[in-house]
Amino acid sequence: MMNYGSGKAPEPGPGTPGPAIKAADLTVVRGPRTVLKGLRFDVPRGQITGLLGPSGCGKSTLMRAVVGTQAKVTGTLDVLGEPAGSAPLRSRIGYVTQAPSVYLDLTVRQNLEYFAAILIPGRGYADLRRDYVTRAITDVDLESHQDALAGTLSGGQLSRVSLAVALLGTPELLVLDEPTVGLDPVLRRDLWNLFHDIAGRGTTILVSSHVMDEAERCHRLLLMREGEVLADDTPDALRHRMDTDTVEAAFLRLVDEATAAEKSSATATGSSSTKETSR
């Protein structure tokens, strides 16, 4: 825990110790619904944290809050030592959305050059941009396809181009929203190996999935259900605590427990309101 007893908070920045993401009482309202309900969790630096849960539980909303694109966020959400959404974070976070955000009529290198020009504008930075683009292409192992039109690539290769865009500028935090959807098992394995290579270089990764076998590949897990965090643990600790062989079985047991607790609290409320009425 941070000690602010001296009355002076530490200077924020890349060297700041502490978690990559710190959330307390984090709440998000979308339309008429409270989609995230007072979440509290930390995401450690330099590790892969998996955000898992069924469709609609709030994974994308949480990621949007982290990268600063979500409205109606209340509570505390600090990212790399700064409030989420603050301007200095823009170049320190890479974000890959569910829809691949690349131009199909440009080559892989042209796509990266285009996004690099937005990230680092100005004629004086041409050499730096070229270095960033070359490094991002190498990072995702697409050297042999760099002159291919993005529209001619496979789904797995397209995912790598989106990832390369997010890697431009060497972000400290990568936020990946269901990057393996629609990929076959071999491509999914290759992509997860790549995530581990990237995390091995010190980058923090927050990655969402609703495929439970991907949970086993993460250093830590945030298991979500209906806008709440059901578990915040390592896969090993979670399996051990729930006495199951897989994270999927542990998750299902947690869901059953939460459902039973909700039912018993609803029954208790119902019987007390029946008593009220009968008085």
Ligand SMILES: Nc1ncnc2c1ncn2[C@@H]1O[C@H](COP(=O)(O)OP(=O)(O)OP(=O)(O)O)[C@@H](O)[C@H]1O
């Ligand atoms: N624009 C919106 N207005 C109101 N509610 C919304 C809006 N967008 C999403 N929601 C609701 O917010 C909840 C969380 O959505 P979110 O996309 O964060 O879930 P998710 O876990 O990422 O789902 P998936 O795995 O299917 O992408 C859902 O119940 C959804 O219906």
